[in-house]
Amino acid sequence: MTTTTRVQELKSLLPREHQGISHFVEHALESIDQFVEQHRQFVAAQALYGERINGKEEVLFRETISDIKKQLVVTLEKTVEDFVHKGDKHWSNHFKDGVE
Numbered sequence: 367m368t369t370t371t372r373v374q375e376l377k378s379l380l381p382r383e384h385q386g387i388s389h390f391v392e393h394a395l396e397s398i399d400q401f402v403e404q405h406r407q408f409v410a411a412q413a414l415y416g417e418r419i420n421g422k423e424e425v426l427f428r429e430t431i432s433d434i435k436k437q438l439v440v441t442l443e444k445t446v447e448d449f450v451h452k453g454d455k456h457w458s459n460h461f462k463d464g465v466e
Contacts, residue, residue: 369436373439376439376442379446387442387445391442395435402431445460
């Protein structure tokens, strides 16, 4: 499942008045994708000018970006869980300061 699909699925679980939270995550993911594209273009330009590209650094960059995107979705999942269990005295909130 793609991150976009998962965010849309989570959005549907949020109360209508709080669905803006998922918009933030969508915008953050889009911003990260734009950053990755800019990085790709920069590295390609460096390669064209004869700069040696360190493959290990590029792999680390891609893995780090992937981890950040996953963490954004995990945080949204936790937020949705807190909303779904709002009022449940047996639920231990992920975020102690609440979700509203």
